[in-house]
Amino acid sequence: MKRILAFVGDLYEDLELWYPKIRLEEAGHEVVVAGLEAHRIYTGKKGIRCRADVAVGEVDASAFNALLVPGGYMPDRLRREPTVLGIVRAMDAARRPIAFICHGGWILISADILRGRRATSTISIRDDMVNAGCRWSDAPLVVDGHLISSRNPGDLHLFARALVEQLGDP
């Protein structure tokens, strides 16, 4: 069983958290949800509630095999947290899968790990991605080594499958 860390916060894009979470669990993995406060319930853009298992400040990144970064407006808040950016940089340095979708790219921009890397995002943050040095393309799925990215909920089937494939057997 692999352990995947997922970020949550108010106004997260509901399906971009829940579809990959359930898909990973279906594949036999464990998903741990981290928010600004442990055990607090956060509400998605469409109203789906999600309780954080742990606080981002208490996460030991080395205990996780992959990172899931959903979109919505949650990343606008979490990108301000040094502990969140530290988790992203640690996962990247360890070459563990980082799957980010839609507005999730904002967090990778603030972690400053996109220079020269290929990725995609929702069209609305394309300029921010490009200005951060990303080689951006408008594709449903972009895989550049351990960086897995997609544009929006319509790409979730490709996005989650790519993450499951990189994780391999539970």
Place this chain on the structure above:
Amino acid sequence: MKRILAFVGDLYEDLELWYPKIRLEEAGHEVVVAGLEAHRIYTGKKGIRCRADVAVGEVDASAFNALLVPGGYMPDRLRREPTVLGIVRAMDAARRPIAFICHGGWILISADILRGRRATSTISIRDDMVNAGCRWSDAPLVVDGHLISSRNPGDLHLFARALVEQLGDP
């Protein structure tokens, strides 16, 4: 009487539109609100509704003396519109005041007019502003020529006064 164009859209930051709008009207000016659709009602983050007077696609930028760009998550949507970016570039080329606050900077990033210019924004988009070439600082008010910027609703008194001053007599 000067005419000021203001952008609106769902999830605009309520006070960042309404305080400058009423303050400009108090000073004797006319504020015209532009959204994606004329006459549609948009709802702010806190629930204050605002009807768009005109559609962004029908705006003649040369008919306005200044531009007001509120924050909230509205700019995430409007920055995708070529007509919106065209208005911003036209106002900048004509050296007319552009007052933007909080997340409003996203629209100026996508209009690509921030390279080498001094400005501020909400802390959460600082990295996007810097990557777009902006000389960013964490100040309640930054005025660089006709570019007027502030960080959040707590700066509105300074922000609106600076715009009123640049407009001069009605």
